[in-house]
Amino acid sequence: MAAISFTLNGELRQESSVSPTMTALDFLRENAGLTGTKEGCAEGDCGACTIVMVRNGADRLEAVMACLLVVGQLDGAQVVTVEGLTERGGELESVQQAIVTQDGTQCGFCTPGFVMALYALRHSGETVTDEVIHDALAGNLCRCTGYRSIVDAARTACSVSGKDNINSRDDSNTLPASDAYEAGGQLYFAPKTIDALIARRVEYPDAPLLSGGTDLGLLFSKERQKFPVTIYTQNVDELRRIEEDDTSFTIGAAATYTEALPYIEAEYASFGVLIRRIGSRQIRNVGTIGGNIGNASPIGDTPPCLIALDSVLTLRGPNGAREISLEDFFLDYRKTDLAKDEIIENVRVPKLGNGQIFRTYKISKRYDQDISSVIGAFRLTLENGVVTAARIAFGGMAAVPKRAIGCEAALTGAVWSEDAVRQAAAAIEEDFSPIDDHRASAAYRLRVAANLFVRLYRDLEGADDVEVMAL
Ligand SMILES: Cc1cc2nc3c(=O)[nH]c(=O)nc-3n(C[C@H](O)[C@H](O)[C@H](O)COP(=O)(O)OP(=O)(O)OC[C@H]3O[C@@H](n4cnc5c(N)ncnc54)[C@H](O)[C@@H]3O)c2cc1C
Ligand code: FES
Ligand code: FES
Incomplete structure (x- = not known):
């Protein structure tokens, strides 16, 4: 062959x-x-x-x-x-040179990885701010030099526009x-x-x-x-497509996070923030939402968001395509409705309608590059100060990503207020009996999930400590 x-x-x-x-x-x-x-x-x-x-x-x-x-x-x-960076005449590439002049290396083991991450950044065409540098380096660990000198090197090297010497x-x-x-x-x-x-x-x-x-x-x-x-799957063009119409996005199962991010962050800003926290750039450049759904992990980050947004999967097999609501796709721990001869073709994500807001919050031990302990996703419809509809889903609270039906019912029809939100939060114990594991105890998961309702309230009311809470 x-x-x-x-x-x-x-x-x-x-x-x-x-x-x-x-x-x-x-x-x-x-x-x-x-x-x-x-x-x-x-x-x-x-x-x-x-x-x-x-x-x-x-x-x-x-x-x-x-x-x-x-x-x-x-x-x-x-x-x-x-x-490959030094092939021509032995001259150091500008990222390498900056690492040398800024003392960005000590034991050197991590250095080639840093150089390559920064080389990709230098050629990305992005405006390189400190935030972008931190994002580009979130997947690279250095245990001995400390990041200041590496970030200095990044500032120096990436201020020079990319010269492709490949x-x-x-x-x-x-x-x-x-x-x-x-x-x-x-x-x-x-x-x-x-x-x-x-x-x-x-x-x-x-x-x-x-x-x-x-x-x-x-x-x-x-x-x-x-x-x-x-x-x-990633050589199949149809699976790499992302399409947008007036009411939804259809994201091919093999489209990467990096490819999907601009669409997602433009419509649901907080979902965009979440995607930027999935792994690192190196992971998001190849990893897909289709894979995040396909692996059916109870702590995958995108399924609770996609369920709260009422997304629909298209599955395809030898007899054609069928649609299934994402919340019905997850049957039990790592068990899904996908037949053995089917694949996930795409996920259709409705855009936000009038009066709808969406927020998601990820709780993990580190901000970057960490698996969630709990993830909450909320889509509310607010009309004249009343919650007329609520779709709320959590990850890390059950064997599958799952809607919080009791919390939704408590909030629907209520006047938007801290009291109503706290009452909805109290229903979390009826909706979930989470597991205890090394990542978080059941009591912690319940407590933190309930607290996310308060955070949602403060976030929508414009409280200025919500960003700090995000860290
Ligand atoms: C360092 C690191 C950090 C990570 N951080 C996060 C994180 O923060 N949050 C998070 O949620 N995940 C995280 N992950 C997990 C992983 O990146 C995601 O689950 C990702 O979305 C998987 O996508 P993939 O394309 O790489 O899937 P793959 O590894 O290729 O596949 C995953 C599963 O999905 C199935 N699958 C893939 N495509 C299809 C299809 N079209 N139809 C049917 N089944 C399919 C595969 O058979 C497999 O079972 C992390 C992983 C690593 C290594
Ligand atoms: S060896 Fe650590 S990310 Fe590959
Ligand atoms: S220079 Fe030592 S781990 Fe990076």
Whole structure:
């Protein structure tokens, strides 16, 4: 079967015998001898393995975590590692130079990852403020230098507009990606149409469907699992589309968080803030809302928001498409209504109507790059000071993301006031019996969920301590 082709620091690579689910990190270090890319955590948390890619069909450089990508996902892409920045004449790239002059490194283990994250930032075309620098570095950990000197280096380097010193970028963009690849007894399918994807799904109903791989990648990276067949979804154009009409957004299941963010933050600002807190840029550049729904975690961040917004999923299988309300999709812990021969095609998210407001709050131990303990999402319709409708959903409070029906009932028809909000909050104990685990006790979850109602009230009333509460 066909080989996997990509450029690596400007050189064409064609691989025909590498396992499709070997991690890109292992491939770079062990097969390509590029040991500048480091392995720290092997689970997407530390940024030591950051590389930069122009993915198949994309036109921008993005930082990604090599430990969670598999070799199959490199097909058709342009890949740049830290070694690729200094190829020309041994001159340091401006990010590298700034790290040196600003004393941004001590032990140096994390440094290549920082350089690559900042290199992607420098080429992103963004206006580089301190906030943007912090966002770009939220996925990179340094334990010894301290961030001040690294942020200084970022300010210096990113004030210089991007000079692309990568060879043959245009050529690499035209590299065709293969539909199928086999090596070491493993099959890797990367269909390009939805019909072809469904056909593979029907043929191999037990094969993992790989999207960004920011959940599934752990099976390859940490658990070293080798599946006989893997089906990749992100080469299917229909699944990458985001469409907007007067009343809704339809987000393809394989569209990344980075791609969806501009649409979401323009309509539901607080949902946009939440998305910016999912993992890090490296995670959001490949991770998808479709994957967040598909993994059916009770603490996934987007499902409570999407349920509160009354979103509808389109599932597609061999007999065509069907629609299901997202709240009905989650049946039990990690159990969904998806049939074995179906895929999630897209999620349709209604826009806010007259008098509707939406807020979501994520409670986690750290602001960035942390899994939620509890997440609350609220869509209220307010007319003349009365709550005429309420859709409220929580994550981290049950085996599935779930609506707070009792709280909704308590609030609906009430005059908008702190008293009404506190009464609605009291109903939380009837709606949920959360679990106790290492992340949070049941009592804490109940308490914090109830307190989110008060925060909602203060937020809508313009209290100035709500931002502080967000931290
Ligand atoms: C460092 C790190 C930080 C993270 N932080 C957060 C966080 O803050 N909040 C949060 O919610 N999550 C977080 N995650 C989890 C993960 O990033 C998200 O769940 C993400 O949305 C998964 O999307 P993906 O495309 O990478 O999914 P994948 O890993 O590719 O797939 C996830 C699951 O969805 C299924 N799936 C994918 N596409 C489809 C489809 N079209 N149809 C049917 N099933 C499908 C897959 O088969 C798999 O079971 C984090 C992960 C990491 C590694
Ligand atoms: S090795 Fe830590 S993020 Fe990849
Ligand atoms: S320089 Fe980053 S961990 Fe030491």
